[in-house]
Amino acid sequence: MGRMLGKQSVVFDNPPYIIEGASIVGQKEGEGPLGKLFDVVEQDPMLGRDTWEEAESLLQKEAIQKVLFKSNMNKEDIRYIFAGDLLGQLIATTFGILEFEIPFFGLYGACSTMGEALSMAAITVDGGNADNVIAIASSHFASAERQFRFPLAYGNQRPYSATWTVTGCGSVIVSRQKGFAKISGLTTGKIVDFGVKDAQNMGACMAPAASDTIYQHFQDFNTRPEDYDKIITGDLGVVGKTILFDLLNEKGYDISKQHMDCGIEMFDAGTQDTHAGGSGCGCSATVLTGYVFRQIRKKAFKKVLFIPTGALMSPVSFNEGNSVPGIAHCVQIEIA
Amino acid sequence: MGRMLGKQSVVFDNPPYIIEGASIVGQKEGEGPLGKLFDVVEQDPMLGRDTWEEAESLLQKEAIQKVLFKSNMNKEDIRYIFAGDLLGQLIATTFGILEFEIPFFGLYGACSTMGEALSMAAITVDGGNADNVIAIASSHFASAERQFRFPLAYGNQRPYSATWTVTGCGSVIVSRQKGFAKISGLTTGKIVDFGVKDAQNMGACMAPAASDTIYQHFQDFNTRPEDYDKIITGDLGVVGKTILFDLLNEKGYDISKQHMDCGIEMFDAGTQDTHAGGSGCGCSATVLTGYVFRQIRKKAFKKVLFIPTGALMSPVSFNEGNSVPGIAHCVQIEIA
Numbered sequence: 001m002g003r004m005l006g007k008q009s010v011v012f013d014n015p016p017y018i019i020e021g022a023s024i025v026g027q028k029e030g031e032g033p034l035g036k037l038f039d040v041v042e043q044d045p046m047l048g049r050d051t052w053e054e055a056e057s058l059l060q061k062e063a064i065q066k067v068l069f070k071s072n073m074n075k076e077d078i079r080y081i082f083a084g085d086l087l088g089q090l091i092a093t094t095f096g097i098l099e100f101e102i103p104f105f106g107l108y109g110a111c112s113t114m115g116e117a118l119s120m121a122a123i124t125v126d127g128g129n130a131d132n133v134i135a136i137a138s139s140h141f142a143s144a145e146r147q148f149r150f151p152l153a154y155g156n157q158r159p160y161s162a163t164w165t166v167t168g169c170g171s172v173i174v175s176r177q178k179g180f181a182k183i184s185g186l187t188t189g190k191i192v193d194f195g196v197k198d199a200q201n202m203g204a205c206m207a208p209a210a211s212d213t214i215y216q217h218f219q220d221f222n223t224r225p226e227d228y229d230k231i232i233t234g235d236l237g238v239v240g241k242t243i244l245f246d247l248l249n250e251k252g253y254d255i256s257k258q259h260m261d262c263g264i265e266m267f268d269a270g271t272q273d274t275h276a277g278g279s280g281c282g283c284s285a286t287v288l289t290g291y292v293f294r295q296i297r298k299k300a301f302k303k304v305l306f307i308p309t310g311a312l313m314s315p316v317s318f319n320e321g322n323s324v325p326g327i328a329h330c331v332q333i334e335i336a
Numbered sequence: 337m338g339r340m341l342g343k344q345s346v347v348f349d350n351p352p353y354i355i356e357g358a359s360i361v362g363q364k365e366g367e368g369p370l371g372k373l374f375d376v377v378e379q380d381p382m383l384g385r386d387t388w389e390e391a392e393s394l395l396q397k398e399a400i401q402k403v404l405f406k407s408n409m410n411k412e413d414i415r416y417i418f419a420g421d422l423l424g425q426l427i428a429t430t431f432g433i434l435e436f437e438i439p440f441f442g443l444y445g446a447c448s449t450m451g452e453a454l455s456m457a458a459i460t461v462d463g464g465n466a467d468n469v470i471a472i473a474s475s476h477f478a479s480a481e482r483q484f485r486f487p488l489a490y491g492n493q494r495p496y497s498a499t500w501t502v503t504g505c506g507s508v509i510v511s512r513q514k515g516f517a518k519i520s521g522l523t524t525g526k527i528v529d530f531g532v533k534d535a536q537n538m539g540a541c542m543a544p545a546a547s548d549t550i551y552q553h554f555q556d557f558n559t560r561p562e563d564y565d566k567i568i569t570g571d572l573g574v575v576g577k578t579i580l581f582d583l584l585n586e587k588g589y590d591i592s593k594q595h596m597d598c599g600i601e602m603f604d605a606g607t608q609d610t611h612a613g614g615s616g617c618g619c620s621a622t623v624l625t626g627y628v629f630r631q632i633r634k635k636a637f638k639k640v641l642f643i644p645t646g647a648l649m650s651p652v653s654f655n656e657g658n659s660v661p662g663i664a665h666c667v668q669i670e671i672a
Binding site: 001002003004008010050051053054079080084086087088089090091094095097098101102103104105106107108109110116119120123124126127128129130131146147188189190191193312313314315316317320322325327 | 440
């Protein structure tokens with residue numbers, strides 16, 4: 001059973017376990033600083049398919065196959081899939097997971113989706129409703145550009161505040177069976193809107209939400225930054241990171257020693273021309289499964305906060321002049 | 337605690353309660369056969385706003401305010417919102433619920449979203465993770481037409497198999513406190529693809545998923561249609577209903593006596609020119625909260641299955657020639 005803690009958190013007295021993770025990325029991600037840590041690097045951005053959306057679906061399919069293989073499980077062992085992507089109506093997910101015939105909860109949390117999926121997975125397993133479930137999230141550079149920005153062939157310029165959508169998919173099996181890590185608590189984010197309207201500066205849109213959730217986590221759990229080996233945001237990038245530090249400093253918390261941002265780690269901005277960093281739900285999902293899980297297995301990280309952040313916008317809301325609110329979901333992961 | 341049952345179901349031994357529901361609809365829905373049963377009928381399709389999307393957001397805001405008012409609760413009493421709509425990146429939801437500052441899980445299940453939201457709400461409350469949560473889903477005729485079909489001004493013709501997206505929003509408070517009804521079990525749907533590519537015939541796309549989930553529910557719970565006062569699908573319409581009956585008959589189940597479809601009930605197709613029936617996540621959400629809950633309170637219905645169905649497609653997937661897979665989530669609701 002879970003237990004409500006403080007204003008917006010949950011603590012699990014018998015935490016559900018993480019037994020395995022898998023990560024599939026594209027070529028550019030494979031050439032980045034973390035490249036060697038991912039399970040699969042796909043060299044063809046189309047993955048042999050006809051459309052970017054089908055390519056992204058295939059990333060999801062491969063990430064499920066891989067995590068099942070690594071954990072020595074069959075699809076019949078999985079009770080639910082909690083999954084999402086960035087595309088309208090979650091079509092990358094729909095066509096990616098279809099053939100597994102596993103009961104499915106579709107989630108949309110923009111780039112925070114992996115945090116949302118792990119949260120729902122943990123709640124569901126903890127409550128006795130499932131033995132094993134998969135949490136998964138994907139993004140693809142080209143399907144996201146088509147969805148949110150300009151046709152690739154247009155060759156638009158990108159400001160330095162812009163992030164680069166990661167081509168990648170990360171999958172995690174959350175289970176009642178003992179694993180290498182456990183999900184010991186959650187702090188679920190609310191939507192935070194600072195009125196930022198610049199969709200090319202999503203770090204600035206999301207940083208207030210990250211600050212809000214991290215601050216609330218410290219309050220609810222009565223902890224300090226020093227209590228964690230790492231405090232891992234999703235894809236704030238270099239602009240959002242600065243804003244996050246400023247906002248948390250105002251509230252009396254300095255997380256600069258513990259902080260890492262998956263978007264900043266993913267690429268070498270100097271040589272890969274990715275500007276503020278990586279983004280997309282595949283960014284935090286693959287850095288979690290490719291890098292963070294390895295560090296936990298090696299006991300280099302014993303207790304971390306994983307806080308992917310999402311920018312809540314659509315082409316329609318942007319064109320209608322709306323702001324870009326943010327959301328961030330915090331998942332507390334500890335060595336088992 | 338929940339308990340896994342059969343292949344894809346959950347049964348709650350101490351079921352979470354439904355303490356209140358609220359329904360907001362548009363003018364056309366207000367003029368339909370169920371019109372007098374909804375809490376609010378908005379006469380202006382724009383709700384005084386500048387865009388259809390903002391109007392839909394306002395439906396969500398009003399449905400939350402109404403359900404809080406009817407249950408004598410404040411927003412501080414609500415631990416989580418489980419919410420979704422049909423629009424890309426859930427923008428109607430984002431801007432509708434923003435100001436309540438309640439931790440938020442964004443869901444996309446197309447027109448099955450209310451079933452998904454009630455499922456996650458029940459799992460979360462049942463597991464001790466929350467005392468009170470809101471499940472909510474909305475749709476708006478004009479924002480959906482803009483998202484999925486043609487500009488309204490184009491005046492396109494609609495085949496008789498087409499459904500009419502309901503302008504409406506239904507909200508439900510699921511709680512640990514005793515209410516008038518309880519959620520006693522769930523059968524969560526998997527994606528089912530019969531290869532139907534006609535996005536103007538969503539009943540045909542969704543009926544196989546409804547059949548799959550209902551059949552599995554009977555198997556997992558070892559029940560028959562006679563065990564329920566009503567078996568309520570979301571928005572199959574007249575075409576989908578026929579297919580559903582055929583598919584279940586093939587498997588040895590005749591649900592014709594117990595079945596009702598929210599989409600068929602919502603409009604008088606003869607006088608309202610709505611063809612196959614109503615659709616959209618607001619359809620099943622408002623018929624559940626406006627009509628079904630009243631019947632349960634009156635003890636006219638003592639045990640029902642609520643099975644909203646979703647057609648999983650986007651403008652991109654449709655234009656790329658993909659099929660329209662379906663999904664259906666079954667929620668078993670009983671008098672408390």
